Amino acid sequence: MRLLWEKWVHVFMDLGDSRSRPVQLQxxxxxxxxxxxxxxxxxxxxxxxxxxxxxxxxxxxxxxxATVDELAKAAGMTKPNLLYYFKSKKTLYVAVLEFVLExxxxxxxxxxxxxxxxxxxxxxxxxxxxxxxxxxEDSRLFANEILNGAPLLGAVLQGHLKELVEQKAIVIRHxxxxxxxxxxxxxHLIFFLWATTQHYADFEVQVTALLGQDARDKTYDDAADTxxxxxxxxxxxxx
Amino acid sequence: MRLLWEKWVHVFMDLGDSRSRPVQLQxxxxxxxxxxxxxxxxxxxxxxxxxxxxxxxxxxxxxxxATVDELAKAAGMTKPNLLYYFKSKKTLYVAVLEFVLExxxxxxxxxxxxxxxxxxxxxxxxxxxxxxxxxxEDSRLFANEILNGAPLLGAVLQGHLKELVEQKAIVIRHxxxxxxxxxxxxxHLIFFLWATTQHYADFEVQVTALLGQDARDKTYDDAADTxxxxxxxxxxxxx
DNA sequence: GTCTTGTTTGACCATTTGGTCAGAAATTCC
DNA sequence: GGAATTTCTGACCAAATGGTCAAACAAGAC
Numbered sequence: 001m002r003l004l005w006e007k008w009v010h011v012f013m014d015l016g017d018s019r020s021r022p023v024q025l026q027x028x029x030x031x032x033x034x035x036x037x038x039x040x041x042x043x044x045x046x047x048x049x050x051x052x053x054x055x056x057x058x059x060x061x062x063x064x065x066a067t068v069d070e071l072a073k074a075a076g077m078t079k080p081n082l083l084y085y086f087k088s089k090k091t092l093y094v095a096v097l098e099f100v101l102e103x104x105x106x107x108x109x110x111x112x113x114x115x116x117x118x119x120x121x122x123x124x125x126x127x128x129x130x131x132x133x134x135x136x137e138d139s140r141l142f143a144n145e146i147l148n149g150a151p152l153l154g155a156v157l158q159g160h161l162k163e164l165v166e167q168k169a170i171v172i173r174h175x176x177x178x179x180x181x182x183x184x185x186x187x188h189l190i191f192f193l194w195a196t197t198q199h200y201a202d203f204e205v206q207v208t209a210l211l212g213q214d215a216r217d218k219t220y221d222d223a224a225d226t227x228x229x230x231x232x233x234x235x236x237x238x239x
Numbered sequence: 240m241r242l243l244w245e246k247w248v249h250v251f252m253d254l255g256d257s258r259s260r261p262v263q264l265q266x267x268x269x270x271x272x273x274x275x276x277x278x279x280x281x282x283x284x285x286x287x288x289x290x291x292x293x294x295x296x297x298x299x300x301x302x303x304x305a306t307v308d309e310l311a312k313a314a315g316m317t318k319p320n321l322l323y324y325f326k327s328k329k330t331l332y333v334a335v336l337e338f339v340l341e342x343x344x345x346x347x348x349x350x351x352x353x354x355x356x357x358x359x360x361x362x363x364x365x366x367x368x369x370x371x372x373x374x375x376e377d378s379r380l381f382a383n384e385i386l387n388g389a390p391l392l393g394a395v396l397q398g399h400l401k402e403l404v405e406q407k408a409i410v411i412r413h414x415x416x417x418x419x420x421x422x423x424x425x426x427h428l429i430f431f432l433w434a435t436t437q438h439y440a441d442f443e444v445q446v447t448a449l450l451g452q453d454a455r456d457k458t459y460d461d462a463a464d465t466x467x468x469x470x471x472x473x474x475x476x477x478x
Numbered sequence: 479g480t481c482t483t484g485t486t487t488g489a490c491c492a493t494t495t496g497g498t499c500a501g502a503a504a505t506t507c508c
Numbered sequence: 509g510g511a512a513t514t515t516c517t518g519a520c521c522a523a524a525t526g527g528t529c530a531a532a533c534a535a536g537a538c
Contacts, residue, residue, distance in 0.1 A: 065301065319516075
């Protein structure tokens with residue numbers, strides 16, 4: 001799975017003063033006089049490989065569970081070489097988190113205040129479910145981080161995410177107030193959508209243990225149908 | 240939080256042959272000729288302390304993230320002393336998992352085929368939500384384990400849990416077939432209930448980051464209300 | 479080609495970690 | 509009280525882990 005790390009390649013490398021260490025890549029952090037040099041092709045290629053491998057390693061075992069050796073192997077290089085590109089395990093971890101975060105938040109940003117409420121919410125549910133299916137590692141990466149107290153994501157939760165959710169909560173509340181939706185707490189509706197969709201990525205082993213390995217497509221289709229039914233009609237038949 | 244480990248205290252300690260190592264506690268494993276000695280008060284007290292502390296440590300950082308030193312500190316004793324009672328970190332971890340598992344499965348077992356469907360499902364939802372509130376560490380312990388591939392719980396998922404879920408799925412399917420519930424996939428309804436309720440324990444940092452630390456009671460009340468509304472009526476108003 | 483810069487590696491190091499062990503201290507049994 | 513057993517601890521160990529470094533090697537610029 002080739003990713004699009006390219007546009008995200010910045011400040012990952014140690015810069016400091018060192019003579020042999022390259023580079024400050026384009027993007028940020030040019031406060032001091034060091035003139036940023038352009039990233040070489042090799043740098044871009046290797047950082048991509050590293051980030052790519054690191055996502056699956058970190059998603060599998062969390063930050064503490066991952067070893068630098070594993071990370072290097074996943075990137076197909078030696079440990080010192082990996083540490084040439086990312087000065088520490090933590091730096092790498094943060095870089096991966098940062099990258100994945102954007103994708104993670106995107107669907108919620110798409111929620112359109114002017115659209116039809118039911119349609120908007122179903123779309124959001126489907127988009128999140130599709131992310132669980134196509135990029136389960138993203139979801140597991142965050143699940144690990146949050147489950148263990150979000151030591152490095154805490155700031156984001158309090159900042160960007162909080163704003164975004166507040167904003168969308170207002171939209172949902174409006175839909176309730178105008179009678180377009182039943183009266184529910186907007187925040188809990190959002191949690192509800194997160195929980196039900198991410199469950200399929202985060203608890204995939206459990207899901208497949210109960211439903212069988214082979215029926216992955218069917219699993220996600222059935223999940224979408226069930227969620228749609230519940231969201232639109234609830235469990236009780238309308239007489 | 241004092242727990243009821245007592246009835247679970249069994250075979251935790253190394254037994255083998257050793258002269259100074261005690262004990263095979265009551266419960267199981269008496270296959271060989273070694274006559275089981277009764278657990279002393281000290282053993283019971285200390286094993287309780289250890290298991291008690293271990294639950295919160297493992298829930299916080301997962302198996303790999305927890306160190307034996309932390310575990311010992313949480314139990315208020317030295318590392319070698321802890322290892323006197325549980326011969327390895329893994330043994331201790333499995334013991335904690337085993338214990339917590341029972342509580343975890345209990346609510347689903349209560350689901351009554353002869354009860355009113357809506358009431359049964361709401362009760363189950365409330366019971367699980369209450370568990371998330373009162374025993375979040377239980378939930379996080381499993382979340383960590385499953386998220387990381389359930390290396391030690393895999394057998395349970397394929398065995399006991401699978402049976403239990405199959406059994407309850409039949410009940411739910413029957414409710415659907417007789418028109419008492421809208422037609423939904425029973426498995427996904429169960430996942431839905433797990434996901435939405437456990438979310439509040441597993442992602443507590445996120446939830447409190449967005450809703451505020453102080454309103455814990457309110458959070459769970461609102462969650463229950465929202466879930467009830469959605470489950471019973473869905474989001475769309477009935478005209 | 480050669481000089482400069484960027485990349486890669488084997489060997490190495492300090493710390494942390496899971497776990498052991500011999501014996502000291504406490505407890506129980508008679 | 510004294511012997512036998514159980515509980516506890518400081519000192520220790522081997523393996524794993526995050527990270528460093530000097531030097532070898534490759535790429536570009538001219």
